[in-house]
Amino acid sequence: MTGTPRLDVDFSALQDRLTGRVHLPGEDSYTALTTPWNLAVQPTPSAVVAVADAADIGEVLRFAATVGLPVAVQSTGHGIVDNLDGALLVHVGALDECTVHPEGWARVGAGVKWQTVLDAAAVHGLAALVGSAPDVGVVGYTTGGGIGPVARTWGAASDRVRAVDVVTGDGVVRRATATEEPDLFWGLRGGKGALGVVTAVEFDLVEQPEIYGGGLYFDSEHTTAVLHSWRTWCEDLPPEATTSLALLNLPDGVPGVPPPLAGRFSVAVRFVWTGDHRDGARVLAPIRAVAEPIIDAVGPLPFSQIGFVHSDPVDPLPVHESSHLLNELPGEAVDALLAVAGPGTGSPQLMVEIRQLGGALARPGPVSSALCQRDAAFSVLLIGVPAPPIAEAVLSHAAMVAEVLAPWTTGGRLPNFGADAGVESFARCYDAPTMSRLTDLAERYDPHSLFRVGHVPARTPATAPRAPVDDAEAADATVRTVSVPASDPEPDVMAGRAAATVPEQETDLERGTGLERETELKRGPDLERGTELD
Numbered sequence: 001m002t003g004t005p006r007l008d009v010d011f012s013a014l015q016d017r018l019t020g021r022v023h024l025p026g027e028d029s030y031t032a033l034t035t036p037w038n039l040a041v042q043p044t045p046s047a048v049v050a051v052a053d054a055a056d057i058g059e060v061l062r063f064a065a066t067v068g069l070p071v072a073v074q075s076t077g078h079g080i081v082d083n084l085d086g087a088l089l090v091h092v093g094a095l096d097e098c099t100v101h102p103e104g105w106a107r108v109g110a111g112v113k114w115q116t117v118l119d120a121a122a123v124h125g126l127a128a129l130v131g132s133a134p135d136v137g138v139v140g141y142t143t144g145g146g147i148g149p150v151a152r153t154w155g156a157a158s159d160r161v162r163a164v165d166v167v168t169g170d171g172v173v174r175r176a177t178a179t180e181e182p183d184l185f186w187g188l189r190g191g192k193g194a195l196g197v198v199t200a201v202e203f204d205l206v207e208q209p210e211i212y213g214g215g216l217y218f219d220s221e222h223t224t225a226v227l228h229s230w231r232t233w234c235e236d237l238p239p240e241a242t243t244s245l246a247l248l249n250l251p252d253g254v255p256g257v258p259p260p261l262a263g264r265f266s267v268a269v270r271f272v273w274t275g276d277h278r279d280g281a282r283v284l285a286p287i288r289a290v291a292e293p294i295i296d297a298v299g300p301l302p303f304s305q306i307g308f309v310h311s312d313p314v315d316p317l318p319v320h321e322s323s324h325l326l327n328e329l330p331g332e333a334v335d336a337l338l339a340v341a342g343p344g345t346g347s348p349q350l351m352v353e354i355r356q357l358g359g360a361l362a363r364p365g366p367v368s369s370a371l372c373q374r375d376a377a378f379s380v381l382l383i384g385v386p387a388p389p390i391a392e393a394v395l396s397h398a399a400m401v402a403e404v405l406a407p408w409t410t411g412g413r414l415p416n417f418g419a420d421a422g423v424e425s426f427a428r429c430y431d432a433p434t435m436s437r438l439t440d441l442a443e444r445y446d447p448h449s450l451f452r453v454g455h456v457p458a459r460t461p462a463t464a465p466r467a468p469v470d471d472a473e474a475a476d477a478t479v480r481t482v483s484v485p486a487s488d489p490e491p492d493v494m495a496g497r498a499a500a501t502v503p504e505q506e507t508d509l510e511r512g513t514g515l516e517r518e519t520e521l522k523r524g525p526d527l528e529r530g531t532e533l534d
Contacts, residue, residue: 011047014063019052020094033091037076040318040386045072045089052094057167057197064088064450071169071450073197075111076137087453092139095199100124105162107202110139115307122304127208129157131416132310139198144415144455145190145371147379149213149309152242152359153274158189159365160204168196169446178367187441190371192415192426192455194438195445212280213272213309214298220265220343222291223247227338229290230269231329239359240275241283244310247341247352256313260294265343270309271298319350320386322398323418325376325410329354336404340397348393349384352401370438372430373412380405381417415455426455 015022023030024047033048046069049060064071070087095109100120106128108117115134121127131141131148146157154160164176166188174196176185187195218226230245237243245267252263269287273280277300284298301308326333337354341347357376364374382401384394402409415429427435439457442449 009046009067009069014049014059017059017063018049018056020050020056023048023050033074034089035316036074037316038319039316040320043084043089045084045087048074048089048091050091050094054165054167054173054199057090057092057199058171058173060088060090061167061169061171061197061450065171065448069450070452071197072453073193075140076113076135084453090197092197092199097200100126100205102126104207105202105204107200108138109200110137110198112138114138114141115304118304118306121205122209122302125207125209126205127303127306128203128205129154129160130306131157132307133312133314134307135312135314139201140193141416142201142203143188143190143198144192147355147357147361147414147416148242149270149272149306150208150211150242150274151361152237152239152356154206154208155360155363155365156190156371157203158369158371159367160206161189161201162204163202164188164198165200166196166198169442169448169450183441184445186368187370187438189365189367189369190415191438191441194426194442194451194456196451208274208303210277211272211274211301211303211306212277212299213301213306214270215295215309215311216269216271216284216287216293216298217248217261217295218267218269218291218293220267223265223267223343224338226267226269226287226290227334228331230287231331231334233286234329234356237283237356240273240279242272242274242356242359244270244353244355246270246354247347247349249347249350251350256315258295266294272306272309318385318387320382320384320394320398321418322382322402323413324380324402324405325357325373325412325414326378326380326405326408327376327410328408329378330408333405333408337401340400340404348390348397349382349401351381351383353379353381353383355379355381370430370434371415372434373410373414376410376412379414379417423457426457 011022011024023033025044030048033050034043034045036043049056051057051060061071071090072084072087073090073092075092092110095111097107097109098112098116098120099107100117100123101107102124104126106117106121113135114128114130114137117128117138118130118134127150129146129148129150131146142157142161144158148157162177164185165173166176166184167173168184174181174184176182176188178185184195188198227245230243234243248261248266248268250257250261250263250266254262271280271284271287273283288296297308337352339345341349341352356378362374365371380401382398384390384398386394411428412430413425413428418425430438435457442451442457
């Protein structure tokens, strides 16, 4: 979907007040900054402002209020949405601070990706609660809750947050903690980006230098046996285990897809064990025994290479995502899913994933937050490539899967699962009291309704998009800074700017994020780990 940026706004006055730079349609830099990871999305904001600091963000918000433009935020390109026509896009990629404290916490800017944090934390035997794809941004993932490959052991990433620096929609630079701006702190952890532009987060790390994990890949003929066995196996899994299962239709001739999986239907069981490696091998043994895998790539891993477990694609591609939460996964639900998405059904989806929840995720965090849906048992995520000739089939098939799973769904979804934007999609992430409180907070902290595109709540008519404010009112919204001491004043830190924190990054395949690494990565002692059967 394409749109038209507004061309009747003079951005020169804004540029004069910035340390960063305004990028306009027609410039190569505009195209680069608005090209997302998901190539099915084609955003057309009126301008992109690559901000240098919080002061720049305040200037952008005041300008947007004056001229009546909505505001959206972007960092790494993974969270960008399509409905940005006429909006002012704030790009925070330059906010690249990454400081890891050896005593167990980190401060990370809004432009930092998870792999940078993982590498910096690994020096101290520490780990951050990253998602399945370390190439995504820290802040967007965390404000959406953050449900990753060790979530059943360590919980949601947002539950580890100790402080958030943010410029709210009213132009105020604030620091939110459990004791300072507690309502804002509540909403920023799980409520996505409806309240302001986050500039940095501080969060606790965990002591987890290694994991036992990876993926088992089975041929399509074993799909029914593997899925039913996985379902019953999940019932007794301890919280040291986090697992998901994916029905895969990986294309042939695409870089990153290993030859044993290319051009065929396969089923993958992803597994991470946070305890003793030998215990992990014993726990996984029943799944290994179901059938001989095409690839057995489960073994000891440094936590910094946890992206290998899911091996999510790094390079941009067009995708359509849809997601659902399940109360349970009985055998009837498995049969219903296989009837429409199993081998031989002609499913156009690239992946249909079932992710087990529960464990630490089912327990509230130490400080209340906006993250809901903690009682769901499983998450289902569909990813398809909406390109000719199967574009329409991808969407209609996703609707069919939703229909057959309806008897077991909660009606909700997780904020970071499923790329659809808009108030209806946003509302599926929250129960009614949480939705009401988020809306109230949006009205308080964003009185001009600047944040009205993307992952945001519905606004009441009194605070819906309004006419531009006059210059006097805009001047009255001068950025005010609420100064609060940092979470930990200890000077002993490691890192600094992200660019200086870790050695020069390897290529995607060298670093272990591509599926080709399934058959190459060295993991140490063989713990009943199979080998590739080409």
